[in-house]
Amino acid sequence: MSDGAVSDGLVLHLDGFEGPLDLLLELARGQKLDLGKISIVALVDQYLAVIEGARKIKLELAADWLVMAAWLAWLKSRLLLPTGSEAAEEGEAAADVLAARLRDLQAMRAASHWLGGQSQLGQDVFARGAPEDLVDTDRSRLALDLTGLLRAYLTALRRGGSRQSYRPKPLTIWTVKDALGRLGRLLGSLPDWSSLQDFLPDSVGTQTERRAALASTLLAGLELARDGGLRLRQEQAFGPILLRRELPPALPQEVANDV
């Protein structure tokens, strides 16, 4: 992208440019005029000439080069209109934008150049090659937080739980079997009629458990009655259920009242 290449025009190698804007900037500088008084129209002509020349050499030309060419052609048509018309003002505004973009790029080129001229660390100046680390790290303390503890606990429980076979919660219900045992033990010591309630376990807590125990004890009583081990009796509906050990068969007169 030397000046020579640009002035030759037709033998320009576009590959050397970083895009249409780069070429435009180079052309603008090639005018060797005060950049402030550069003619946008002349610039457009030059660009279009270069692109035309390049197309003669290689037909494939990147789209952005052609898009820029089309846009510049449009811009030129606007700039050539008599001043004052709406289209002409549109063109001037567009020329302003182009000029601003070129100025920006030019400024960045200059900035890049300025940076490149600085004494670069590791290139032109060197810092200490073996800096001394005067920092001691004390790792004796522990970093602990409650969230971590809880997370760890849940992880442990989940893992532990997943490896265990399912064990149902032990029943606290007073079963028929329990009632049978208790009835068997207590019945002998009660010679007369006793209420079913008397055979409930002492430790049963909630009301539900108490009712369940009552049902179990009744079932156990019926079971024993069927086997002839005891007798049950209820005077009226929902009245207390009484039970008694089966007496020797010498006294059968109460059978009629048996449940």
Added chain:
Amino acid sequence: MSESDFGEQLRLAEALIFASATPTGARQLTQLLADGVDVEAVIAALRDRYAGRGIEIVTVAGGWQFRTAPDIAPRLRRVIQVPRRLPRVAMETLAIIAYHQPVTRPEIEEIRGAALSQTTLDSLLEADLVAPKGRKETPGRPTLWGTTPQFLAQFGLPDLRSLPPRGDLLVDAPPIHPPAEPPPDEFPPSPVSC
């Protein structure tokens, strides 16, 4: 060699020793300095120049190097605390001990569903986070473990009752194994006095 030339050699040697990542040897200096310059004389002059200053030239394996003056180094030293994290296994074990204390090692293993290494328990003991709390009166009389006051301090807890209740943690109530005896269903399990 003129005095100003020698001064220039000093500048070069000083810069190279400064910029080198490793000690600068005589061979490197010879390569850099003008022909015929006495390397030892250059070093001696530099040593003089830095005498009594904050930095000095020392002879180390393979050459010369700048070092902070020994009397100053301790004053520049800064201690940065970088707290360690507990390994995951230790954290889990600690959590189980905290929530199930007093608890035996086999019980911890059953809850975690994994074996507990002595190293893990040792690390918790060493950090003074757990301590033995007597023995369980079962065959083998295994040691019971509980947390320490240091545990509370580390987690910023006033007491063990300040641990979030297990019920708040376990919405989906994963199956917690019921120990042989009725489990302490409500939590916290008999906060051990610390």
Added chain:
Amino acid sequence: MSESDFGEQLRLAEALIFASATPTGARQLTQLLADGVDVEAVIAALRDRYAGRGIEIVTVAGGWQFRTAPDIAPRLRRVIQVPRRLPRVAMETLAIIAYHQPVTRPEIEEIRGAALSQTTLDSLLEADLVAPKGRKETPGRPTLWGTTPQFLAQFGLPDLRSLPPRGDLLVDAPPIHPPAEPPPDEFPPSPVSC
């Protein structure tokens, strides 16, 4: 403060700046030095002491650092391995990021009028000269890029304000239009302090 005490403060400051891998800030020095010691005066005295020597104190990236004198670079490069310089494209991209930060990749491409290759961005990132600075709240939320403290250190800049004003860069190329009305995409949006 007596002269010998001030000398001791010089030694301390010298040692700290010398030992550090990165520029030493005023705050670090204040912490180290005796109460009431004027840090700027200490630095000035150190600067005098190293004037004309092989190493010197420079103000860079928000602090002070010892560096080799620029004039002996050509000699040092014969014995010290230096990395390759950044290619022109990378330098231009870096300049655009420095002046327009925070800036998105499409904006960089717009200014250069050319696509920005991944290699270029990678090389700047790898050299720790640029870093992502959040995202722009526009469709696609593109990453915003800015320079790093390493950028300042590498180019010997005390801060981003030390970059030459854009106007000064264009002395050879005065504005095409009278600057009365700024063009739509005006420049530079005040270099952000790092």
